[in-house]
Amino acid sequence: MTPFKSLFSYAVRIHLRKNACLYNHKLIRPSSSANPSIIQSVDNGSAVNIQPDEISHIPVMLNEVMTYLDPQPGHVLIDMTCGGGGHTRKILETVPNVKIYGLDRDPVAYERGVRLQFEYPDRFFPILGRFSELPRLVKAQQIPNVDGVLFDLGCSSMQFEDPRRGFGLSRDGPLDMRMDGDRFPDQPTAADVIEHIDEEHLVKILKCYGEEKRAKKVARAIVEARYMFKRLKTTNELASLIDSVLDSETRLDKLTRPTHVATKTFQAIRIFVNNEMNELNRGIEVAHDILKQDGKLVVITFHSLEDRIVKRHLIGIDMDEPVSRTISQKYRNAASWHNPLDIDSIFDRKWNNLTKHVVAPSFNDMQINPRCRSAKLRCATKNNVQVVKNKI
Numbered sequence: 001m002t003p004f005k006s007l008f009s010y011a012v013r014i015h016l017r018k019n020a021c022l023y024n025h026k027l028i029r030p031s032s033s034a035n036p037s038i039i040q041s042v043d044n045g046s047a048v049n050i051q052p053d054e055i056s057h058i059p060v061m062l063n064e065v066m067t068y069l070d071p072q073p074g075h076v077l078i079d080m081t082c083g084g085g086g087h088t089r090k091i092l093e094t095v096p097n098v099k100i101y102g103l104d105r106d107p108v109a110y111e112r113g114v115r116l117q118f119e120y121p122d123r124f125f126p127i128l129g130r131f132s133e134l135p136r137l138v139k140a141q142q143i144p145n146v147d148g149v150l151f152d153l154g155c156s157s158m159q160f161e162d163p164r165r166g167f168g169l170s171r172d173g174p175l176d177m178r179m180d181g182d183r184f185p186d187q188p189t190a191a192d193v194i195e196h197i198d199e200e201h202l203v204k205i206l207k208c209y210g211e212e213k214r215a216k217k218v219a220r221a222i223v224e225a226r227y228m229f230k231r232l233k234t235t236n237e238l239a240s241l242i243d244s245v246l247d248s249e250t251r252l253d254k255l256t257r258p259t260h261v262a263t264k265t266f267q268a269i270r271i272f273v274n275n276e277m278n279e280l281n282r283g284i285e286v287a288h289d290i291l292k293q294d295g296k297l298v299v300i301t302f303h304s305l306e307d308r309i310v311k312r313h314l315i316g317i318d319m320d321e322p323v324s325r326t327i328s329q330k331y332r333n334a335a336s337w338h339n340p341l342d343i344d345s346i347f348d349r350k351w352n353n354l355t356k357h358v359v360a361p362s363f364n365d366m367q368i369n370p371r372c373r374s375a376k377l378r379c380a381t382k383n384n385v386q387v388v389k390n391k392i
Helices: 003-020 036-043 064-070 086-094 107-120 131-141 157-161 190-194 199-210 215-228 233-245 263-274 276-290 304-315 340-348 363-368
Strands: 076-079 099-104 126-127 145-150 291-301 351-353 376-382
Touching: 003 099, 064 086, 064 145, 064 291, 064 376, 076 086, 076 131, 076 199, 076 215, 086 099, 099 107, 099 131, 107 126, 126 131, 145 276, 190 263, 199 215, 199 263, 215 233, 233 263, 263 276, 276 291, 276 304, 304 351, 304 376
Parallel strands: 076 099, 076 145, 099 126, 145 291
Antiparallel strands: 291 376, 351 376
């Protein structure tokens, strides 16, 4: 084993241990490990080597976002996933005197945000960074407490349709999948992961992050491919390999259209490469800190893993709980003694849900933009409470 493989295998194991979703469904609250000098160089334009393309972007559930976020003149908002800027542009066009800070970890999206800032110089402010970097960025930008926060999770159309990024199946490109681009040169790409990760951990990634039922079979094929012909370097090579392994299966999406059998595998590897679940968990925590009392949180998720994290935060279920239990299930044992602080925390929730159930896109939206077929929207307002955890 080469020194690189040995070090990379060790790094993957450490990453898996930190991503406790793979073991006991806990979410670690990661501290920012970003190098400020790297981010500063990106902000100055010296570290960005990805040129933004004019790829069409259709914002998901635009009418629903406008209804639940309800931006008003004078409001200050943060779009945590600015991306193509569809939601942000709509708010800027329809609501006067509103200020929006557009955060995104993708340098391509940041470049789009810079161009949008020229159109709205005193109302829109692009920020480059991850959710976990936002506390530092808020201090640096001197951002006040805001009236609303918007999350539009998942990959954007410009990421899927750019073959150089390696996110999509429809166009051949390098197996990259890093949302941060080249901001962090030491971050492994998808090709690095599938070349060096061991089979056991790959199975866990595919099961937990992709909910792939044939995870063992797919992982075995990927590992055996290393020794049979060559390294998997492109999206077509990986998709073709998985297709050859699961060629007898037919999978359909929510519109009953045929979907590629490698879709869940691509999703799982992308989530692992970008540490998306832990970033989302940290992002919801930061959103609560920067919102004003009664400020609104609107979150659009695209698969059950994201929605589960958001639901736990909004309902008040701690991330250390093994499963999502209702209050009656948690406290039904009359023989157990419960600390008064635990009982008080039931009534002192951080969030007040405005939607009893998730809001799904309309049929017309799915016809116009099929990629929104799995979208789910949740909305809540911030409660001004201090939840004290029992440390006994």
